[in-house]
Amino acid sequence: MALHGLFSPFLVTAPSRMAIPSSNAPKLCASKPVQCITTPVTTTDHDQGSASRRNANYVPSFWDYNVVKSLSSNYDEKKYEMQVEELKEDVKRLIHAETDVPLAKLELLDSVHRLGLNYQFQKDIKQAIDRICEADSQLGNDLHSTALLFRILREHGYTVSQDVFQKFTDETGKFKANLGEDVKGLCSLYEASFYGFQGEDIMDQAKAFASEHLKNLLQGNLSPIMARKVHHALDMPLHWKLPRVEAVWYIHTYEQEQNKIPNLLKLAKLDYNIVQSVHQKEVSKLASWWVDIGLGNLPFARDRLVEHYFWANGIVSGPEYSAFRDMATKVICLITTVDDVYDVYGSLEELKLFTDYVDRWDITEIDKLPMHIKTVLLAMFNTVNEIGYWTMRERDFNIIPYLRKQWANLCKAYLREATWYHSGYKPTVEEYMENASVSIGGLLMLFCAYFLTADKITVEALDFIDKVPSIMWCPSVLIRLTNDLGTSSHELARGDILKAVQCYMNDTGSSEEVSRKHVDDLVHETWKILNKDLLGSYPFSEPFLSANPNIARTSQTFYQYGDGHGIPQHWTKDHLKSLLVEPFTLNE
Numbered sequence: 001m002a003l004h005g006l007f008s009p010f011l012v013t014a015p016s017r018m019a020i021p022s023s024n025a026p027k028l029c030a031s032k033p034v035q036c037i038t039t040p041v042t043t044t045d046h047d048q049g050s051a052s053r054r055n056a057n058y059v060p061s062f063w064d065y066n067v068v069k070s071l072s073s074n075y076d077e078k079k080y081e082m083q084v085e086e087l088k089e090d091v092k093r094l095i096h097a098e099t100d101v102p103l104a105k106l107e108l109l110d111s112v113h114r115l116g117l118n119y120q121f122q123k124d125i126k127q128a129i130d131r132i133c134e135a136d137s138q139l140g141n142d143l144h145s146t147a148l149l150f151r152i153l154r155e156h157g158y159t160v161s162q163d164v165f166q167k168f169t170d171e172t173g174k175f176k177a178n179l180g181e182d183v184k185g186l187c188s189l190y191e192a193s194f195y196g197f198q199g200e201d202i203m204d205q206a207k208a209f210a211s212e213h214l215k216n217l218l219q220g221n222l223s224p225i226m227a228r229k230v231h232h233a234l235d236m237p238l239h240w241k242l243p244r245v246e247a248v249w250y251i252h253t254y255e256q257e258q259n260k261i262p263n264l265l266k267l268a269k270l271d272y273n274i275v276q277s278v279h280q281k282e283v284s285k286l287a288s289w290w291v292d293i294g295l296g297n298l299p300f301a302r303d304r305l306v307e308h309y310f311w312a313n314g315i316v317s318g319p320e321y322s323a324f325r326d327m328a329t330k331v332i333c334l335i336t337t338v339d340d341v342y343d344v345y346g347s348l349e350e351l352k353l354f355t356d357y358v359d360r361w362d363i364t365e366i367d368k369l370p371m372h373i374k375t376v377l378l379a380m381f382n383t384v385n386e387i388g389y390w391t392m393r394e395r396d397f398n399i400i401p402y403l404r405k406q407w408a409n410l411c412k413a414y415l416r417e418a419t420w421y422h423s424g425y426k427p428t429v430e431e432y433m434e435n436a437s438v439s440i441g442g443l444l445m446l447f448c449a450y451f452l453t454a455d456k457i458t459v460e461a462l463d464f465i466d467k468v469p470s471i472m473w474c475p476s477v478l479i480r481l482t483n484d485l486g487t488s489s490h491e492l493a494r495g496d497i498l499k500a501v502q503c504y505m506n507d508t509g510s511s512e513e514v515s516r517k518h519v520d521d522l523v524h525e526t527w528k529i530l531n532k533d534l535l536g537s538y539p540f541s542e543p544f545l546s547a548n549p550n551i552a553r554t555s556q557t558f559y560q561y562g563d564g565h566g567i568p569q570h571w572t573k574d575h576l577k578s579l580l581v582e583p584f585t586l587n588e
Helices: 067-068 081-096 101-114 123-133 142-155 163-166 177-181 183-193 201-217 226-233 243-254 263-295 305-315 319-345 346-362 370-396 400-423 429-439 442-451 459-466 470-494 500-508 512-533 542-559 570-581
Strands: 041-042 052-057
Touching: 052 081, 052 319, 067 263, 067 305, 081 101, 081 123, 081 263, 101 123, 101 243, 101 263, 123 142, 142 163, 142 183, 142 370, 163 201, 177 183, 177 201, 177 542, 183 201, 183 226, 201 226, 201 319, 226 243, 226 542, 243 263, 243 346, 243 570, 263 305, 263 319, 263 570, 305 319, 305 442, 305 542, 305 570, 319 346, 319 370, 319 442, 346 370, 346 400, 370 400, 400 429, 400 442, 400 459, 429 470, 429 500, 442 459, 470 500, 470 512, 470 542, 500 512, 512 542
Parallel strands: none
Antiparallel strands: 041 052
C-alpha cells in the first residue's frame, strides 16, 4: 500500500486563517448588509430574580429512558460464537478462492464491506485486493469493473490514478455518450467519483456525467431493484454514509439479489444483531447516567442522550470500543448542553465567567453563577476527571491537561459567538468559519477518539493532534457546513448569529439559493481534501484514522434532510431504531 505524507494548505496550526481552503470555490466579495432574523423566546430564571433569558423551546426527547435502560437482546456473542466462526471461515474461503472472474471477487469484497463486515476480514480483504492488483489486466475494459476497482482501492487506502477512466472519454475529454445507458456502470462511476481529489478534473466530470444520466434513467423503465439502487446512490453517495446505516439498507437489498451468497447474508444479519446487543448494553448504562446527572431536566437545553450515543457510535462502532462510546457520549452530551448555555441561556457576563473558570480550570468562585449554569460546569469537571481517571488507570497517561485545553478552546469559540450575538455583529465568512469549525465541537470529539481508542497514547501523537492537522480540520468543517445547511433557518429564528449561508449572503449579496449552493460546493471540495489526507502517514492508526471521516458521515446523516439533531425527525428515529431496537430476523 502506497502511503503519502501529504498535508495540504488546509493544515491549520492557529485560529488566524480561513478554514475553507478551496481553490476551486467561488471567491468571496466585499460585505453587503443582510437582515438577521431574531425572534427569541424568553423565560424567567428564578435563580436570578427577574432576569430575562432566551429559551430555544427544543422538543423533548422521544425516548422513554426507563425503556432505554431495559433494552436487551437474545443475541449474546458467546451463545453464537461457534456459529459465527463457522460462517466466517466460509466467507474467508470465498475471499481467498482462486477465480477466473476477478469482477466477481470485486463484487464480493464490495458486498462484504457494505454488509458491515469489513472489520471482520481486514487482512483477508487486503490480501485479496493485492492479488487483484497483480492481475488487473484480466479485469476488462467495462465501466462497472473499472469504477468498482478504483473505488475499492481508494476506499482501502491504495494509490490509483484517475487516468484509468481516460479510456471512457472521447477526443474532447468528455465521457462517451453511449455510456449514458449503462446503468450499472454509471452507478459504479458515480460512487467512485466521490473519492476524487482536488484538481482531478476527470473525477469532477465523472460525478456530473453519472449524476445527470442516472437521474434521466430514473424516468425510464428500470427494474424495481435497480431503481431502488439508483435512488439510494443519488440520495447520498456510499462514501458519505455511515457503515452501520448502510449495512441496514444493504442487508435488505442483498436479500433480494438472485446471486446472493446465503452464508454471507446470514453472517451479516447475525453479526449485526450481536453488535446491536453490545450497543444496547452501552446505551442502557448511559441512560442511567443521564437520568442521574440531571442535565436532561434543564429547561433550555436539548435532551438528546440516545442521539448523542448515535454520534459516538458513528465515530467508532466496533464492539471492542465500548469505553470510547461510553465516555464520548458523555462528552457529546456536555458539548451540546454547554453550547445551549452559550447560545440560549447565559448572559454575556455569566458566559465570560464560565469561560474563565474553564480556561483556568478553577471552580472556586463557581457560586457567582446561577444554579443551572453551575450545574453544567460541575458536570463538565466531574466528567473530565472521570475520563482522566480511566485513562490513567487503563493507559497510564494523564490526559486531563490536554483535555482541559480542548474544553477551553471550545468555550472560547462559544464566547466569541455569544459576543457577536449580543453586540449584533455580523461576521464575514472567513471570521465565521475560522471560529465555527472549532465551536461545532468536532475537534474535541476527535481528540477523545484518539486517546480513548489508542492502545498506547504518545506525546508525539498528542502534539501532532494539537496542531489540528488537515485530516482533523476537514471533518470539523464538514460538520459545521452540513449542520448549517440543515439547521440555520431554525437557529436564526430563535435568535442566533448568522450561519455560513447567511454570512455568504452578507458578504456577496447573493440570494439564499445561490449561497446554499456555494456552501454545498464547499462540502464537496472539503471531502476532496479529506480524501487525499486519508492516504497520508501519521503518528496514529486505526480506528482513529477512520474516526475522522466517520464523524463527518455522522453529521451528514443527522442533517441530510434538515435538523435531525435539534429536532429529531423521522430519519433520525429510523436510524436509531435500526441501530438499537430492531434486530434482523434469522432463518434458523
